[in-house]
Amino acid sequence: METEGTNAKDQQFIHAKSYLLKSSTSTGINLYDHLSKVLTKILDERPENVVDIFEDLSKDTKRSKFTSKVDTVQNKIDQSTEVALAQVQRRLYSKGDGEEGEPEPEEEVETPLPNIMELCFYFEQAGIGLNREELIRIWLALKNMVDSYPLQDVRFWGKILGTEQNYYVAEVEYREGEEEEEEEEEVEEHQEEETAEKDADEEGEEEEQEEDDTPKPDYKPPPEIPKEENKTGANKKIYFVCNDPGKPWQRLPAVTPAQIQAARHIKKFFTGRLDSPVVSYPPFPGNEANYLRAQIARISAGTHISPLGYYSFEEDEEEEEEGDARDNFQINVDYEGTSVRELVDPGLSSWVHHVQHILPQGRCTWWNPVQKNEDEFEDEEEEEEREEPDEPEPEVGPPLLTPLSEDHDIMNLPPWTPRLSSNLIPQYAIAVMHSNLWPGAHAFASGRKFQNIYIGWGHKYSQDNYSPPQTAPVQEEFPSGQEIAEGEDPTVEEENALKNAQEEAMEAAEEAEEADEDEDDDDN
Amino acid sequence: MDSEGLHLNIDYVGSSGVILSPEQKAALQTSLIILKSENKFHKVYFWGKILGVKDDYFIAQGVSCDEMAEKKTLYSKDCVNWGLLPFATKTMRDTSKLAKGRFTGDPSYEFEHTEMKKVGEGEDATEEEETISIKEEDRLASVIADIDEDVRIVPRAAFVKSPTGEVISNRSFEGLTVSEAAKLCSYMHFREPIQLHEKTLLQRADMDKAIDFLDTLEEDIPKGSWSLQFERGSGLVSVRSLLWLGYVAYHVPGTKNYGSVYVGTGEKNMDLPFML
Numbered sequence: 001m002e003t004e005g006t007n008a009k010d011q012q013f014i015h016a017k018s019y020l021l022k023s024s025t026s027t028g029i030n031l032y033d034h035l036s037k038v039l040t041k042i043l044d045e046r047p048e049n050v051v052d053i054f055e056d057l058s059k060d061t062k063r064s065k066f067t068s069k070v071d072t073v074q075n076k077i078d079q080s081t082e083v084a085l086a087q088v089q090r091r092l093y094s095k096g097d098g099e100e101g102e103p104e105p106e107e108e109v110e111t112p113l114p115n116i117m118e119l120c121f122y123f124e125q126a127g128i129g130l131n132r133e134e135l136i137r138i139w140l141a142l143k144n145m146v147d148s149y150p151l152q153d154v155r156f157w158g159k160i161l162g163t164e165q166n167y168y169v170a171e172v173e174y175r176e177g178e179e180e181e182e183e184e185e186e187v188e189e190h191q192e193e194e195t196a197e198k199d200a201d202e203e204g205e206e207e208e209q210e211e212d213d214t215p216k217p218d219y220k221p222p223p224e225i226p227k228e229e230n231k232t233g234a235n236k237k238i239y240f241v242c243n244d245p246g247k248p249w250q251r252l253p254a255v256t257p258a259q260i261q262a263a264r265h266i267k268k269f270f271t272g273r274l275d276s277p278v279v280s281y282p283p284f285p286g287n288e289a290n291y292l293r294a295q296i297a298r299i300s301a302g303t304h305i306s307p308l309g310y311y312s313f314e315e316d317e318e319e320e321e322e323g324d325a326r327d328n329f330q331i332n333v334d335y336e337g338t339s340v341r342e343l344v345d346p347g348l349s350s351w352v353h354h355v356q357h358i359l360p361q362g363r364c365t366w367w368n369p370v371q372k373n374e375d376e377f378e379d380e381e382e383e384e385e386r387e388e389p390d391e392p393e394p395e396v397g398p399p400l401l402t403p404l405s406e407d408h409d410i411m412n413l414p415p416w417t418p419r420l421s422s423n424l425i426p427q428y429a430i431a432v433m434h435s436n437l438w439p440g441a442h443a444f445a446s447g448r449k450f451q452n453i454y455i456g457w458g459h460k461y462s463q464d465n466y467s468p469p470q471t472a473p474v475q476e477e478f479p480s481g482q483e484i485a486e487g488e489d490p491t492v493e494e495e496n497a498l499k500n501a502q503e504e505a506m507e508a509a510e511e512a513e514e515a516d517e518d519e520d521d522d523d524n
Numbered sequence: 525m526d527s528e529g530l531h532l533n534i535d536y537v538g539s540s541g542v543i544l545s546p547e548q549k550a551a552l553q554t555s556l557i558i559l560k561s562e563n564k565f566h567k568v569y570f571w572g573k574i575l576g577v578k579d580d581y582f583i584a585q586g587v588s589c590d591e592m593a594e595k596k597t598l599y600s601k602d603c604v605n606w607g608l609l610p611f612a613t614k615t616m617r618d619t620s621k622l623a624k625g626r627f628t629g630d631p632s633y634e635f636e637h638t639e640m641k642k643v644g645e646g647e648d649a650t651e652e653e654e655t656i657s658i659k660e661e662d663r664l665a666s667v668i669a670d671i672d673e674d675v676r677i678v679p680r681a682a683f684v685k686s687p688t689g690e691v692i693s694n695r696s697f698e699g700l701t702v703s704e705a706a707k708l709c710s711y712m713h714f715r716e717p718i719q720l721h722e723k724t725l726l727q728r729a730d731m732d733k734a735i736d737f738l739d740t741l742e743e744d745i746p747k748g749s750w751s752l753q754f755e756r757g758s759g760l761v762s763v764r765s766l767l768w769l770g771y772v773a774y775h776v777p778g779t780k781n782y783g784s785v786y787v788g789t790g791e792k793n794m795d796l797p798f799m800l
Contacts, residue, residue: 052695124546131535131538131543134539161540269766436626463626464624466794
């Protein structure tokens with residue numbers, strides 16, 4: 001009986017095992033092997049609380065059956081973007097590439113390269129800025145730029161976030177005279193284009209005159225406000241941008257007043273591609289590079305601040321013209337540094353703007369749009385017809401180095417928030433200013449050092465929601481009057497009456513003719 | 525963002541301009557541990573920072589094992605002393621939407637909103653001014669709840685729903701692959717699903733019930749309300765919300781590292797449709 005019992009147990013065991021060993025018809029594996037594989041894996045790896053993740057382990061084991069571990073291609077080149085970028089950035093770390101045999105002859109020449117790491121240290125205390133590694137890369141990229149362009153002054157302006165890529169912005173000044181060469185080429189090209197356009201226009205006009213006199217609109221667009229010369233006003237500095245440190249720096253075009261005016265009316269995200277169009281209403285004259293440049297000009301004008309006394313006007317230069325704002329200043333050598341306590345005073349009187357205010361016209365210095373009309377020769381008729389516009393009131397903005405206390409509130413919101421970097425150790429704290437008008441713009445000052453930075457999306461703050469300007473009213477149609485009004489169809493009676501009248505008239509005329517002829521006959 | 529290893533994780537969002545000063549990092553390291561033990565939280569998250577005009581609020585969230593069900597929000601102005609925020613009820617969230625402007629930094633400040641209301645009917649109707657006052661503390665709680673609901677995201681499969689309905693972090697989550705990480709459908713809203721129930725059976729057929737119990741970002745309206753960028757080549761994914769400017773989620777593909785943080789003014793970007 002006993003043997004039979006064990007036999008029965010063995011029998012059952014064999015049955016069970018053979019059942020477990022039965023391969024699945026769809027996947028071809030059997031449970032027995034699978035379990036033994038999973039259990040081996042568990043015993044090898046010994047994870048905590050294994051029962052909770054048993055299902056996942058089982059799933060992973062099944063999945064791994066289908067992925068081949070054998071890499072048939074030897075030395076496969078990993079072309080992931082990570083590697084590609086690292087290759088680009090590796091060039092940043094190379095030291096001169098050994099092309100110049102001389103071992104860095106830099107003998108104490110004052111380099112325009114700023115000490116980014118020092119600034120990073122200060123900004124980090126204030127909880128502003130970027131990763132240190134990122135800043136090092138930016139620093140190296142700036143160094144590359146200094147080596148390849150004749151620059152006098154370089155500054156890391158900030159970072160503008162975009163939806164696809166971000167912009168790192170560098171603010172530079174060329175050395176005296178060096179820049180013109182590049183400029184001239186651009187200008188020439190521009191002029192050529194313009195002349196070409198004019199020629200085309202003239203030709204068109206001639207043709208038109210030959211064929212037919214098409215009506216010309218009375219409307220004349222207001223004269224285009226000329227952009228400011230380089231090194232003045234909104235174009236005082238030149239800006240370079242790149243998407244990733246290590247990629248080439250691209251120079252932004254100079255900004256025109258029309259672009260600044262249009263940029264004030266729109267609010268768009270940057271994409272990160274300089275050549276992408278800005279689709280907006282009112283239409284923006286230019287592409288994203290121009291929009292970016294306009295926003296940079298606006299942000300700089302609004303948020304570049306320095307402690308009072310750091311810059312001073314040149315003393316010997318008398319004010320030449322009344323109302324002509326001075327736009328030159330120099331670093332005050334005697335500046336001792338303002339105490340931190342004064343700098344964080346909510347009165348804001350110890351900080352000044354050192355970038356010129358942009359007038360509503362889109363320029364820093366006002367340009368009179370009428371003066372040109374007087375110079376131009378115009379037809380007398382036209383002059384009579386058109387009333388000479390009144391001499392426009394010159395737009396005036398706050399002069400350079402105006403204290404922040406003059407800034408306007410944003411609907412009861414102070415434009416700046418002064419802070420101490422530390423409340424625990426105020427003795428060594430630095431003064432930090434956060435702009436509320438341009439969220440993302442910050443400045444710090446400590447002793448003789450100060451710096452501005454912008455990290456954000458590049459939009460102005462407003463409490464109210466943005467609403468695009470209304471579309472222009474629909475153009476008026478031709479004034480309705482006699483000549484275009486549709487008359488009523490005449491009735492049959494009216495037609496008959498007209499017919500009769502015409503016939504009568506004809507007859508009368510015939511009679512008259514006959515009478516004439518008779519008379520003629522008589523004469524003859 | 526998990527409070528453990530905060531000083532390391534915060535570097536992942538540094539390229540969006542979100543950094544903490546060394547002083548704040550040190551203070552948070554100390555105070556969040558105390559916060560966790562005193563309140564018996566399973567986990568503490570550093571949620572972010574809401575910028576006020578005079579002062580900023582640092583926000584932390586403590587969760588129990590079921591991360592979706594029980595959640596407490598705390599705020600601090602000095603990173604050391606934490607105060608509990610009230611639970612944001614539906615009415616609180618509705619009224620606080622009326623408040624306009626920036627946070628001041630004073631929790632007891634009251635925003636006022638005046639509304640013209642018609643009293644009476646027909647010709648006797650007279651307009652009356654009604655003033656609603658909203659306490660800043662309530663507004664803070666509501667805004668945090670709004671942000672959590674609108675934009676808080678986690679990578680797909682970072683959390684699983686257990687058969688008993690608990691939402692727990694997935695121990696066997698091994699990170700998204702690079703190609704997965706580039707797609708918005710690999711990120712999910714960490715909130716009670718809304719759109720999921722509206723899907724047809726056919727659409728739901730391929731879903732894994734334990735993992736796909738949340739809404740994905742793909743169906744968000746308007747399209748393009750997220751900015752997904754790779755940084756360091758493909759070594760780090762940053763997902764920025766354009767609806768709540770300042771919300772950044774990061775994930776290192778192929779690892780368990782993920783998290784999100786909000787540093788902003790606490791105002792929703794209502795202009796989004798015009799800005800795309």
